[in-house]
Amino acid sequence: MTQDDPATPPKPVSQSFGWVILSWRRWWRDAVVGTVDQAAVIEKRREDGAMTSRYMFMIAMSGGIAILGLLLSSPAVVIGAMLLSPLMGPIMGLGFAMAIGDFGWMRHSAKSLAYGSLVAIGLCALVVFLSPLQTVTTEIASRTRPNLFDLLVALFSSLAGAYAMIRGREGTIVGVAIATALMPPLAVVGFGIATVNWTVFSGALLLFFTNLMTIALTAAVMARIYGFRTTLSSRQTQFQNIIIIFAFVALAVPLGYALRTIAWEANASRQVQAELMDEFDGRGRISQLDINFDREPIEVSATILTPRLMDDAEARGARSIGRALDAPVNLVLTQYQVGTSKSAAEKAQLASASRQEEVANERANALAQRLALIAGVPEDDVLVDRQRRRALVKSAVLDGATLAAYRALEMRISSTEPEWQIELIPPPLPLPAIIFEDGEPTADGLAKMAVVAWAAQRLDAGIRLAGPADEVEKARAIIAAKDVAIETETRSGRLTVGWLKPGE
Template identity: 60%
Template sequence: MTEASASVDPVADKNERERASLESVKFSLLRWWRQEVIGTVDQPSVIEKRREDCLLSARYLLMLAMSAGIAILGLLLSSPAVVIGAMLLSPLMGPIMGLGFGLAIGDFHWTRQSAKSLVIGSLMSILFCALIVFFSPLQTVTSEIASRTRPNLFDLLIALFSGVAGAYAMIRGRENSIVGVAIATALMPPLAVVGFGLATFNWTVFGGALMLFVTNLVTIAGTAFTMAKFYGFRTALTETQTRLQFGVTLVAFVALAIPLGISLIQIANESRAQRDIRGAVLDSFARTSRLSDLQINWDSEPVSVSATVLTPKYEEDAEATVAHAVERIVGEESQVTLTQIEVGTGAAAAERAQLAAAKEQEEASQRRADELAQRLALVAGVTSDDVLVDRQRRKAMVRAKVLDGASLATYRVLERRIAATDPDWTIELLPPAGPLPAIPFEKDEPNAAGQKALALVAWAAKRIDAPVVLQGDPEQAAHAAELLNNQGVEAQVRNGRGTVQADWAPLGGQ
């Protein structure tokens, strides 16, 4: 054996061969990626299409308005199918993706245009939804609205996966896949809920929905930025600027992930506590007992728990026992309400169950009527004793006092808002006999303002049960009187000139 061959280390030689092999594989993969993946992407065509999606055009604003209108109506009606239709119409994905692509290639004109379209479109959508909600008789928080007020880490992950799919579809020319991405990210419904919160002054709903929208926006834009870099889109930025971009994107993700993670932990804790509370309620009764209903309000102070238990034997101390267990579970004071319904196999037990259920229903009906009377008294400026409530016919009526600065339209809005909270009741708020509005016409028919004025006159006349007088252009006044008569309102006509003015008829027909 020669001296040269003896000095070669077999282990070092093997490691060197392995490193060379890995370098060769790495080089081959990089060459394949550049040639077979990046090389097949028509970057100028992709950029041109993405630019078109970011323009602040009349079509963009119209589609946003239609999408926003459909979304808020679907949310108010709690209709998932309608909400999905709004997601498909929304063009918000375009400027959000444009924001990410513009940042990736360092095109600040494109980035500024995308941001402008996004801000103006979002504000218009929020205000349009708020306007619809403000004039809508339905202003209750539905399940569809509530589901978009508590974003968590899962929502960020959904936006992340959707952003990857959307950016890939746009880069590879698979625009048909954007339909599924639009449904997954649901950009418009959170904006509609923001508008709902603004119109109803519900800042909890407003803030939660805005957080969800910002989560989707930042995550999708950041993902589009990363995917554009990954596919080798050319940039004029220096290496230092590129690193700064990645750093800002990472910080944005972390800044979102922390509060969303905290929210997810809170939801998980509430779910675990709800399971424990369910067990605590059942442990206070016999094994054959069943839990019919359990409602927990985590936002109330103290936390309130309401449960209905079907039990073969009434337990006197069950409510106190459950309250003690709930306080131990949640770690704070709580308010527990237990409804026990005795059930069994005999006729006597069945009768007791029916009586208990009827009693509970009667008490619930009385509580609801009392709450309605209190709300009506509050808006009418009277005491609850002045409110007439017919629980059998589900009808409530109150005569309002004169409120400073309140017009007839104000009283009508107050009546609608009370009626929206109890849609199965007939609500009548009788206003003072304030001034009636003018009824403008356009040619031979009342214009939009005139129709609104006619509706207000008809409402006020029915509530006050008094006839009205119309004075102005003879033909227009006669036509307005006919329209009011068709609605069951007694209307008299006096000749005059100009715009038709409504007024209360003098007593005794003078």
């Protein structure tokens, strides 16, 4: 430029920024997108998501290991199931198929995912149904209350997984499989079905659905960023982007609310502990604290080890906790007097726990003795599950006892042990007659139907109803509500009830 030339004006800021964006896009296209073998990546994703015999076998093995790890509350076993699970394949396939607009591939991936999930859930439900262990362990409980953090874990993990698959860093997938934990929620869904626990079932299903949707949608976004070619029009692409954003928001709202609830309960637990300690001037020690936030009023049960017993601590504690939580509280407070030193309190805490265990064992042994006595069998024939608080005994034939008498014996024991599930299995005696008057069962007839349903449940046997059509139908409707297998026969005369023969 000569002295006569006017000075070149500087470029506007908007043009400079636009030039930077253009340069960055060229670099991304040439140095990043241009180095990705899209055909190889898509082919690999198709192979991983195919529904083969190997895929179904690994799904079944992973599900079996997962449910056993959950029942045993063993994190190591659960992690092993995560590593074996091939569910990541079809889920990532859904995302990539969505990105490139291959609806045939999307259907195949969805089919593989659906069949694999059903196999896992069915196998886990069968294992739990046949297992003597059906307690909700900490590993199971931790997968029944998904929140916003679970969505974020799935988001970051799927970003890492999609990047690893696109860039050929397959070793990273091991960590992604552990982080997203796809199989354990499915195993918990099976547990919920086997134990007929809606809370466990719905919570675990929401967690699995959260992981599934987050991984698939994030994979679609990553494939778009890396320039995978699509057959969608610009309008279809824009609509798909809106759907992805809406799906993330729809998942985030309920999960965010769940996180808020969990945070409130955690803070409330700390406040309860603080209020209880204040009632004892900080010299007490909380040995046990149970809070049920689902009850109205909130139920708080606490055991305190203290050097001095406080007569009005329960009433004052309920008022102070209620003020702190701004909610009505029902407090049950148990105090144990101990020495004044910290070590004395700790020793008392251990002694209290040991004594509670001894009391539980003594109570279980006493229950076994009572059941053996009323059933007329040796005590060794009584099955007692202390963990699940369940006792079962198969009764001998007692002289003159009817099925109604056996049921009454079971109800008598159950009324004295409300925390236990008592099952007394009667002998297969003849079923009582059900009396109808004017087309309706009498009060005695309704009572006899309750006995019939109870006996059929305890013996796991079906029954046959024979008699006039209207009486048969009414009796069937009442008894079938108790999940009893029933066969019917229409004929004239009185209504009769009998056992189905094996094989019928």
